[in-house]
Amino acid sequence: MSETKPKKTTGRVNSFKIIQAIISVLFLAFLSWRLYNVISSGVYGPDTWVRFAISGLIIGSVYAVIAIGYTLVYGILFMINFAHGELMMIGAFSGYFVFEALKSIPVAATGMSFLDSYQIISVVLAFIVGMFMAALSGYFLEKIAYRPLRGAPRLIPLISAIGASIFLQNAAQVTFGPQRRTYTNPDALLRSQGWRIPIGGEEVILTYTGVLTFVLSILLLIGLYTLVMRTRYGRSMRAVAENKQTAALMGINVDRIISNTFIISGALGGAAGVMWGIHNGIIYHFVGFIPGIKAFTAAVLGGIGNIPGAMVGGLLLGIVESLGPAALGIDFQLKDVIAFSILVLILIFRPSGIVGEVLTEEKV
Amino acid sequence: MSKRYYLFSILIAVSLILAACGGAAKAPDVCAENPDETVCAVIEEGSTIKIGYAGPMAGDYSAFGIDISNAGLLAVDDAGEFNGFTFELLIEDTQGSGEGGASVANLYVSDPDVVAIAGHTFSGSTAAAIPIYNAARLPMLSPSATKADLTDGPQDVFNRIPFTDDLQGQFAAEYLYNVLGVTKLAVMHDGDAYGKGVAERVQEVYMSLGGEVVAVEAVTPGETDYSAVLTDIGASDPEAIYFGGYYPECAVIAQGMPVAGMEDVLLFSDDGSYGEAFIELAGPHAEGVYAATGAPLDSAAKAEFDAYFESIYGDPPGAISTFTWHGYDIVDALIQTIKSVAILGDDGSLYIPREALVEAVNGLSGYEGLTGVLTCNGGECNASGPSFQVVQDGAWVIP
Numbered sequence: 001m002s003e004t005k006p007k008k009t010t011g012r013v014n015s016f017k018i019i020q021a022i023i024s025v026l027f028l029a030f031l032s033w034r035l036y037n038v039i040s041s042g043v044y045g046p047d048t049w050v051r052f053a054i055s056g057l058i059i060g061s062v063y064a065v066i067a068i069g070y071t072l073v074y075g076i077l078f079m080i081n082f083a084h085g086e087l088m089m090i091g092a093f094s095g096y097f098v099f100e101a102l103k104s105i106p107v108a109a110t111g112m113s114f115l116d117s118y119q120i121i122s123v124v125l126a127f128i129v130g131m132f133m134a135a136l137s138g139y140f141l142e143k144i145a146y147r148p149l150r151g152a153p154r155l156i157p158l159i160s161a162i163g164a165s166i167f168l169q170n171a172a173q174v175t176f177g178p179q180r181r182t183y184t185n186p187d188a189l190l191r192s193q194g195w196r197i198p199i200g201g202e203e204v205i206l207t208y209t210g211v212l213t214f215v216l217s218i219l220l221l222i223g224l225y226t227l228v229m230r231t232r233y234g235r236s237m238r239a240v241a242e243n244k245q246t247a248a249l250m251g252i253n254v255d256r257i258i259s260n261t262f263i264i265s266g267a268l269g270g271a272a273g274v275m276w277g278i279h280n281g282i283i284y285h286f287v288g289f290i291p292g293i294k295a296f297t298a299a300v301l302g303g304i305g306n307i308p309g310a311m312v313g314g315l316l317l318g319i320v321e322s323l324g325p326a327a328l329g330i331d332f333q334l335k336d337v338i339a340f341s342i343l344v345l346i347l348i349f350r351p352s353g354i355v356g357e358v359l360t361e362e363k364v
Numbered sequence: 365m366s367k368r369y370y371l372f373s374i375l376i377a378v379s380l381i382l383a384a385c386g387g388a389a390k391a392p393d394v395c396a397e398n399p400d401e402t403v404c405a406v407i408e409e410g411s412t413i414k415i416g417y418a419g420p421m422a423g424d425y426s427a428f429g430i431d432i433s434n435a436g437l438l439a440v441d442d443a444g445e446f447n448g449f450t451f452e453l454l455i456e457d458t459q460g461s462g463e464g465g466a467s468v469a470n471l472y473v474s475d476p477d478v479v480a481i482a483g484h485t486f487s488g489s490t491a492a493a494i495p496i497y498n499a500a501r502l503p504m505l506s507p508s509a510t511k512a513d514l515t516d517g518p519q520d521v522f523n524r525i526p527f528t529d530d531l532q533g534q535f536a537a538e539y540l541y542n543v544l545g546v547t548k549l550a551v552m553h554d555g556d557a558y559g560k561g562v563a564e565r566v567q568e569v570y571m572s573l574g575g576e577v578v579a580v581e582a583v584t585p586g587e588t589d590y591s592a593v594l595t596d597i598g599a600s601d602p603e604a605i606y607f608g609g610y611y612p613e614c615a616v617i618a619q620g621m622p623v624a625g626m627e628d629v630l631l632f633s634d635d636g637s638y639g640e641a642f643i644e645l646a647g648p649h650a651e652g653v654y655a656a657t658g659a660p661l662d663s664a665a666k667a668e669f670d671a672y673f674e675s676i677y678g679d680p681p682g683a684i685s686t687f688t689w690h691g692y693d694i695v696d697a698l699i700q701t702i703k704s705v706a707i708l709g710d711d712g713s714l715y716i717p718r719e720a721l722v723e724a725v726n727g728l729s730g731y732e733g734l735t736g737v738l739t740c741n742g743g744e745c746n747a748s749g750p751s752f753q754v755v756q757d758g759a760w761v762i763p
Contacts, residue, residue, distance in 0.1 A: 043599060043600075044596075044599045045599065047625065048595060048596075048598065048599040048625075051591075051595040051598070051623075051624060051625065052592060052595055052596075055589075055591035055592055055595060055623075056592070059589060059591070179641070180612050180615075180645055181645075182615075182644065182645050182646070182647055184647075190648075191619060191649075192619065192620075192621075192622035192623050192649065194623075202625060203625075204625070205622065205623050205625075207623055210623075276588075280588045280589050280616075281588070281616075281619055281647075282588045282612070282615060282616055282619075282645060283588070286586065287588060290586070290587060321592065322591070322592040322595075323592075325592070325596070326592075326595075326596055331581070331582070332581050332582075332583075332592060332593035332596055333555065333581070333582040333583065333584060335592065335593075336584075
């Protein structure tokens with residue numbers, strides 16, 4: 001009796017694995033068949049594919065910056081900060097008000113507003129204020145909503161995070177009004193203006209705002225990675241992530257590290273908000289919700305708790321959303337279905353994400 | 365109840381025959397033969413001729429009710445005295461709901477001095493009220509109920525002056541094909557009942573006209589980036605995009621079109637996208653975008669009304685809802701029709717045969733109002749449909 005039991009189990013595991021393999025082969029075959037059909041039918045010219053890729057990379061880089069915020073907080077506290085999308089919204093609104101304020105300041109020397117006279121300074125100011133306001137909100141968010149629940153079971157701060165998210169959305173609606181607003185960019189960053197690249201007889205516009213968004217995202221990601229991996233401060237962050245008690249014994253101020261993590265993650269969210277505003281233009285109190293959910297998906301996709309993973313996940317999600325429906329020849333309203341199907345597949349076949357979660361003893 | 369209803373029908377039939385035989389001159393005879401107030405309203409000396417308005421006067425949608433009834437009150441003022449009688453506009457709150465509509469309808473039916481209904485305002489409230497007014501033979505003229513099937517069914521009292529969603533779609537398709545000369549159209553909508561309904565109607569009519577629909581795509585409302593779906597549409601090389609939905613999504617589309625390779629492609633939308641808010645959101649990208657509107661074309665009468673309305677209420681018409689002019693027109697049209705049907709009796713009372721009034725409202729023809737020339741046909745009084753406007757130099761203008 002006792003000898004047959006393990007045999008049965010191994011048999012079950014094997015058949016499950018075989019079924020898994022068969023399903024994945026069939027699925028891949030189906031995908032390649034759809035892809036072959038779409039490409040061979042010639043619906044999309046090379047210029048269209050390039051446009052899909054460009055828009056995917058730009059949106060993906062914003063997802064990546066937001067996803068890093070989720071990953072940083074998760075790495076340290078093992079909780080999902082669902083109010084992170086709202087930090088992005090706060091950044092977007094701050095940037096909007098900076099632009100509006102600078103637009104109303106006349107500069108006598110040029111006869112134009114401050115916004116158009118000193119464009120680079122204006123954009124830098126918008127980013128600084130947006131990042132500062134979001135970082136400040138992140139700091140207080142942790143103090144008010146999460147710190148009192150530090151010792152509570154994992155589910156409790158999660159619910160608190162959802163509550164904070166709803167609170168921030170509604171607070172923004174009451175403060176700024178329910179109407180949508182449009183970013184007034186400086187002249188050099190007019191939306192839909194950009195470099196025109198001839199591809200396959202057509203001109204593809206590479207927008208200035210898109211390039212700014214992409215380059216800035218990559219710089220932020222590299223900067224953050226260097227901070228966490230190469231500096232003394234980053235080492236103490238990693239130590240807290242590894243084990244809070246031991247880190248405290250080694251003389252690290254755990255509370256301050258956690259506060260600072262929320263400040264850094266808030267600043268990244270704020271930067272993402274200003275980029276979103278400059279590139280997409282339209283903002284309202286609900287603007288952070290969908291990108292927040294997408295970025296969370298991206299973080300899980302790449303392996304939550306892992307900084308390069310969040311970056312890979314964000315870019316991949318952006319490209320899949322943009323190229324996926326076209327490549328498979330299905331309706332664009334289903335782009336989220338593709339994105340979340342990939343999430344489910346990754347969770348089934350590689351639960352720790354594409355790059356892999358950094359597993360500490362505590363999490364294991 | 366049903367017995368009473370049959371009795372009504374017989375009386376109505378009799379009155380119809382009499383009306384057909386002798387025209388309006390026979391009307392007092394009808395009233396004399398049937399002293400029942402359900403057949404012939406008798407307004408005694410010193411009373412007012414009552415018209416009932418029903419709409420949302422409180423709550424989320426109160427802007428519509430207050431705006432429309434304000435305009436209606438002006439029409440009552442302008443009507444002045446008629447054979448020594450004055451008109452009165454009763455205003456009741458439906459909260460925009462079906463239940464509210466039914467209870468207001470029951471209230472009006474129970475008042476024998478109410479002879480006509482200016483309303484209702486919302487489609488749901490109107491649908492609930494129609495059977496009640498139909499049984500009591502009270503003619504209706506709605507300023508703003510646009511649901512297509514309201515004019516159908518076993519009733520003959522309901523009329524309306526706004527264009528329906530179906531009519532809007534038909535006119536838009538014809539305008540695109542005939543006036544703008546677009547031969548390849550892409551259709552987009554936001555998946556909502558209104559936007560999807562209009563867009564599907566446009567697609568249907570446009571194809572029946574001989575145009576080619578090269579792409580149909582839906583977008584998710586609330587998002588602020590449609591670059592991927594627009595790139596997909598751009599690949600099918602349309603000459604114009606028709607978007608069914610509201611202004612926030614329309615602004616996102618307008619802004620995303622150049623990057624998707626559609627700098628020269630026309631964007632055409634419905635009356636959900638029309639308004640200052642769209643221009644504010646889309647900024648420079650709003651230029652050249654077409655949208656439909658129920659707001660009337662400029663005329664001398666409209667300019668006069670606009671100034672008068674603003675001097676009394678502070679806001680110009682159209683600022684609160686786009687149905688201000690409709691509110692004036694329905695009340696004024698009902699007053700004119702009542703005047704044409706009412707007969708002053710020898711006893712000094714005013715007799716208004718109800719069935720004749722229903723017929724007269726249903727047969728309203730060539731009424732020149734602020735919203736255009738109204739001729740009712742099967743309940744639809746605005747055959748002229750929407751007008752189309754385009755954004756030029758940051759303002760909506762007639763192309």
